[in-house]
Amino acid sequence: MMNWLPENVSTYGTDMDAVMHSIWNIVFVWFLLAEAVLFYFLIRYRKKKGQRAKYKTGNSLKEMSWVLIPAAIVLMFDLGIDFYQNPVWKKVKIDIPQDPDLVVKIEGQQFVWNMTYPGLDNKFGTIDDFKTTSQLYVPINKKVVFELSSKDVIHSFWVPNLRLKQDAVPGRVIKGWFEAVKNGTYSIGCAELCGSGHGMMRGQLHVLSDKEYQDWVYKKTPKKAKKALEAAADSQQENSHE
Amino acid sequence: MSKKQSFLTKYIFSQDHKVVGVQYMILGLLMALVGGYLAYVFRYQLAYPNQSIPGYGVLEADKYNSAVTMHGTIMVFWVAMPILLSGFGNYLLPLMVGAKDMAFPKLNMLSFWVFFVSALTLISSFFVPEGAVGGGWTTYPPLMANPGFTGVGWGAPLWILAVALEFASMLMSGINFLTTTITMRAKGMTFFRMPLFVWMANVASLIFMFSVGPLIAGALMLLADQLFAVGFFLPEKGGDPLLFQHLFWFFGHPEVYVLLLPALGIVAEIITVFSRKSIFGYKMIIYSVLVAGVLSFLVWAHHQFVSGIDPRIAAPFGLTTILISVPFAITMFAYIASLWGGQVRFSTAMLFAISMIVEFLLGGVTGILNGATASDIYMHDTYFVVAHFHYTLFPIVFLTSFAGIYFWFPKIFGRFMNETWGKIHFWITAISANFVFLPLFFVGIAGNHRRIYDPSLFEHLKDFQYLHVISTIGLFVLIGAQVPFILNFFISMFKGKKATENPWEANTLEWQAPSPPGHGNFITDPVVHRWPYDYSLENTEKDWCPQTEAI
Ligand SMILES: [Cu+2]
Ligand SMILES: [Cu+2]
Numbered sequence: 099m100m101n102w103l104p105e106n107v108s109t110y111g112t113d114m115d116a117v118m119h120s121i122w123n124i125v126f127v128w129f130l131l132a133e134a135v136l137f138y139f140l141i142r143y144r145k146k147k148g149q150r151a152k153y154k155t156g157n158s159l160k161e162m163s164w165v166l167i168p169a170a171i172v173l174m175f176d177l178g179i180d181f182y183q184n185p186v187w188k189k190v191k192i193d194i195p196q197d198p199d200l201v202v203k204i205e206g207q208q209f210v211w212n213m214t215y216p217g218l219d220n221k222f223g224t225i226d227d228f229k230t231t232s233q234l235y236v237p238i239n240k241k242v243v244f245e246l247s248s249k250d251v252i253h254s255f256w257v258p259n260l261r262l263k264q265d266a267v268p269g270r271v272i273k274g275w276f277e278a279v280k281n282g283t284y285s286i287g288c289a290e291l292c293g294s295g296h297g298m299m300r301g302q303l304h305v306l307s308d309k310e311y312q313d314w315v316y317k318k319t320p321k322k323a324k325k326a327l328e329a330a331a332d333s334q335q336e337n338s339h340e
Numbered sequence: 341m342s343k344k345q346s347f348l349t350k351y352i353f354s355q356d357h358k359v360v361g362v363q364y365m366i367l368g369l370l371m372a373l374v375g376g377y378l379a380y381v382f383r384y385q386l387a388y389p390n391q392s393i394p395g396y397g398v399l400e401a402d403k404y405n406s407a408v409t410m411h412g413t414i415m416v417f418w419v420a421m422p423i424l425l426s427g428f429g430n431y432l433l434p435l436m437v438g439a440k441d442m443a444f445p446k447l448n449m450l451s452f453w454v455f456f457v458s459a460l461t462l463i464s465s466f467f468v469p470e471g472a473v474g475g476g477w478t479t480y481p482p483l484m485a486n487p488g489f490t491g492v493g494w495g496a497p498l499w500i501l502a503v504a505l506e507f508a509s510m511l512m513s514g515i516n517f518l519t520t521t522i523t524m525r526a527k528g529m530t531f532f533r534m535p536l537f538v539w540m541a542n543v544a545s546l547i548f549m550f551s552v553g554p555l556i557a558g559a560l561m562l563l564a565d566q567l568f569a570v571g572f573f574l575p576e577k578g579g580d581p582l583l584f585q586h587l588f589w590f591f592g593h594p595e596v597y598v599l600l601l602p603a604l605g606i607v608a609e610i611i612t613v614f615s616r617k618s619i620f621g622y623k624m625i626i627y628s629v630l631v632a633g634v635l636s637f638l639v640w641a642h643h644q645f646v647s648g649i650d651p652r653i654a655a656p657f658g659l660t661t662i663l664i665s666v667p668f669a670i671t672m673f674a675y676i677a678s679l680w681g682g683q684v685r686f687s688t689a690m691l692f693a694i695s696m697i698v699e700f701l702l703g704g705v706t707g708i709l710n711g712a713t714a715s716d717i718y719m720h721d722t723y724f725v726v727a728h729f730h731y732t733l734f735p736i737v738f739l740t741s742f743a744g745i746y747f748w749f750p751k752i753f754g755r756f757m758n759e760t761w762g763k764i765h766f767w768i769t770a771i772s773a774n775f776v777f778l779p780l781f782f783v784g785i786a787g788n789h790r791r792i793y794d795p796s797l798f799e800h801l802k803d804f805q806y807l808h809v810i811s812t813i814g815l816f817v818l819i820g821a822q823v824p825f826i827l828n829f830f831i832s833m834f835k836g837k838k839a840t841e842n843p844w845e846a847n848t849l850e851w852q853a854p855s856p857p858g859h860g861n862f863i864t865d866p867v868v869h870r871w872p873y874d875y876s877l878e879n880t881e882k883d884w885c886p887q888t889e890a891i
Contacts, residue, residue: 102785103718104800118715125705132676132701139679140694143615144686150883151876152681156620156674165621165673172669176662179712184655186714191651208489251483252581254646254721258787258800261718267582267648268482269575285800289721289789291476293489294402297792 099126104258107280107305111261113186121179128172190261194275199240206246206253206266209295211286217319218327226323232301237311238281246272254290257303263289278305353453355445356859360452361431362752365745368423371459372738375414376819382407382793383776387805387812389794404793405474406495410466412477413499416595417506418459420737424602425548426455426513428744429541431752433517435850435857436535438526438866443519451512458505461498468494476791478592481573481584485565500563507552514545526849528868532626533887535848535872536619537605539626544601547633551594558587585647589640597636599733601629603740604671607693610747611675613846614690615682616883618873621674628667628674635664645716654713661711668704672697683876683883687844688762692743695770696735703731706781724784730777739770742825749829750843754855755836761828768821775814779807845884847872852888 100119106112143151156162203214203222210232217226236242246255248266256263257276264274286301306314316324351359377395382404384393392398399407434442442448465472473495475484483489484496521534521542561572562584571577573584612619619625641649641657675697684690706728709715719725742765749757783804788795795801795808842851853862866888874885 099781100785102782104787114714114718117712118709118718121709121712121715125708129701129705132672133698136676136679136694136697139676139682140684143679143682143684145683149683151616151683153618153874153876153878154620154681155618155622155873156624156677157622162621162624165624165670165677168673169666169670173663173666176665176708179708180659180662183712183714184658187651187654187658187717190714190717191646191654251489252480252647254789256721256789258718263646263717263720265647269580270648272648285787285798287789287792287798291405291480291483291791293483294400294405294474296405297401297794298797300798 106261107278108260109277109279110190113189114261117183117186124175194243194273195241198243200242202242203245204255205249207249208293209299211301218315226319226327228318228320234301235304235306235311235314236278237308238278238305241275241277243273243275246274251292252290253288253292256287256289257284259284265290281305281307353449355449357430357434357442357448358857360448361427363452364422364430365427367459368419368427371414371418375411375419378407378411379815380819383812383815385793387809389796401793402474406472408791409474409476410472417503420599421510422455423741424599425541425544428602428606429517432850433538433541434520435853435861436538436848437521437524438529438849438868439520439524440860442516443524444516447512448516451509454505455509458502458509461505462502465495465498468498471495473499478588481562481565481581485562485573487566496566497563500559504559510548514549517541517545526866526868533868533871536608536625540601540605543629543633544598547594547636548598551591554587555591558584582648585644589643593640594636597632599736603736606740606744607696610689610693610743611678612873612875613844614687615679615684616875617678617682618875620677622873625671625674628670632664632667635660639664642711645713646720658711658713662708665708688759688766689743689747691766692739692746696739696743699731700735703728721790722784723780723788723790726790727777727780727784734773750839751850751855753833754839755832756839757832757836758828761824765821765825769818772814772817772821776811776818779811783807847874847884847886849887852886
């Protein structure tokens with residue numbers, strides 16, 4: 099069943115897929131077992147002429163154990179699943195890298211995603227910052243941290259191929275991260291009902307090679323900012339010559 | 341009640357719990373037609389985007405949102421609640437405990453009429469400017485708090501008003517259930533001699549009463565935000581949108597069990613009668629349900645794992661959520677074990693009751709993928725969740741209600757429903773439901789998020805459009821299958837085969853009353869000597885033993 103998942107292109111996606119596969123396999127076996135017993139009883143104990151049902155209340159502890167022992171095994175599987183999958187949650191949602199290669203600001207707005215890049219200097223609030231609308235460009239194999247916010251209502255940043263989903267809540271900045279491992283273009287959606295255009299709130303994730311990404315950033319940097327930066331770099335060079 | 345009753349006081353403004361119960365059921369079934377029609381409209385759009393829908397026209401994106409919102413609202417609050425809890429509860433509870441009526445008959449009548457007004461209020465919201473609300477049945481702010489975002493004028497406050505009235509009506513029912521059960525049981529009817537349905541209806545009422553308070557508070561604050569821009573949930577005014585989610589789901593998750601428990605009660609009564617077996621582990625089931633009831637107040641944040649709550653709080657809620665599967669595993673296993681050694685008769689009622697278990701099991705196990713925090717990051721707000729809860733709610737609401745209706749119809753109207761047509765209804769319904777909901781698991785896993793009006797707009801979903809088509813065709817069949825039911829229901833009311841007082845040879849007290857029972861229910865006050873599940877006792881002639889039979 100979990101083979102229907104779209105291609106995974108993130109580092110932690112591999113862990114999440116493993117979790118989904120294992121949980122599905124466990125619960126599906128339980129489902130089949132329960133159905134098999136149920137159908138077996140229905141066929142085996144269908145009404146037959148001249149026969150009488152057994153009187154069995156299941157009120158003694160011995161009889162109850164027919165049900166309680168399987169339920170105890172269910173409990174063990176439950177706990178196993180929980181302990182097995184908790185570290186993955188922690189990895190995705192709690193252990194956000196302290197030393198990201200790139201930080202992007204993502205803001206939900208009816209019905210687009212506004213991306214703000216720090217530009218060439220990798221710092222926000224400087225003249226070389228630039229924005230894109232609903233198009234997210236990231237370098238491959240780099241830790242990307244995003245700061246998610248919303249301008250109006252609740253949206254949810256949803257990139258199926260990254261196995262990433264996080265609500266964007268007005269009044270809050272929520273941090274998240276991912277590391278993409280495959281070049282290509284992938285769907286971005288909004289997974290929280292956000293108004294009449296919710297279904298049209300689409301975007302794209304572009305995973306580029308390092309070189310392509312640097313070129314793209316250079317191309318996107320405003321001309322003025324480029325000039326200023328180059329001037330600053332020149333004067334620095336001159337300084338270092340002395 | 342020696343006064344002769346007019347038609348108006350007997351069937352319309354009736355204080356008789358049986359009439360009130362039937363009124364609830366019929367209004368619930370009528371609302372199901374509305375909810376079903378909405379499902380038809382938006383499923384048609386999903387399968388054949390932007391085409392003119394026969395019987396509706398072209399569905400605009402904002403009307404699509406209204407349709408899914410109202411479908412969810414109606415099916416939960418105006419179909420499931422009134423049929424399962426108020427309908428069956430009102431009709432059966434006094435009969436099953438051996439009472440002449442509810443403790444507060446006037447309150448009971450009021451409860452139905454408040455419910456009636458709530459239904460009118462909700463329906464009227466379709467016809468106000470800008471139409472019914474489209475913010476989802478969960479009505480999250482700020483979308484629902486600020487009219488500027490929703491594009492909904494009067495729909496949103498009307499929605500809140502309707503839900504408030506509906507809750508008032510349910511609270512009145514709940515008060516009656518609890519009081520009647522505690523104070524009006526027949527002689528000998530100890531708590532542990534009560535049928536499981538009575539237990540379940542009472543626990544459900546308690547859960548409802550304990551959980552609804554925070555939601556009412558949340559709804560009032562939301563209304564204040566909508567009408568006066570107070571800002572409880574608006575961050576620019578210092579409010580917090582997430583607060584509403586906590587209040588909503590503190591109610592919302594227990595609400596699932598408010599619907600599930602009466603359904604489990606109905607199924608228990610039916611499978612014991614038609615397998616001629618005692619229920620397996622009566623007290624074990626009751627205690628399991630009580631434990632689940634308590635746990636249900638500790639799981640709400642599993643709806644909010646990715647909502648922006650502190651991610652460290654997810655783990656404890658994930659654990660409680662996964663643990664709540666245990667008491668329900670016990671219950672399900674006990675129901676299956678009840679069939680062991682039985683003599684199963686496949687009447688229409690029994691087929692529906694069994695199909696409830698068969699289909700509910702899939703809904704149950706798939707919940708684990710949503711309860712586990714890591715997999716929920718992906719599954720949350722996808723069609724996987726939609727498929728999961730439809731595999732719980734469809735069996736709970738529809739399969740169980742049909743089972744109950746076929747089973748108690750002879751008691752309610754003194755006549756049988758037609759079994760042949762019943763079985764045709766059963767097979768088409770039970771099978772086509774899987775065509776509707778199974779494909780949704782697959783599209784969900786493929787990454788189809790919820791409440792988008794045209795999935796084919798997304799590159800990664802283009803290849804899966806055929807699954808939406810299958811689901812929609814399944815729905816056409818499912819809706820079509822209800823025609824024989826509706827005809828069977830009304831024709832049998834007047835022309836069905838006459839029923840004796842205990843046609844299924846069942847033990848519970850309602851079958852000791854005439855079919856249909858008159859005002860005051862029993863001809864002589866019943867005295868209870870045993871629990872309700874003495875089927876196929878050893879050393880007895882017949883294979884049932886009514887609760888009134890002395891040892
Ligand atoms: Cu959205
Ligand atoms: Cu829940």
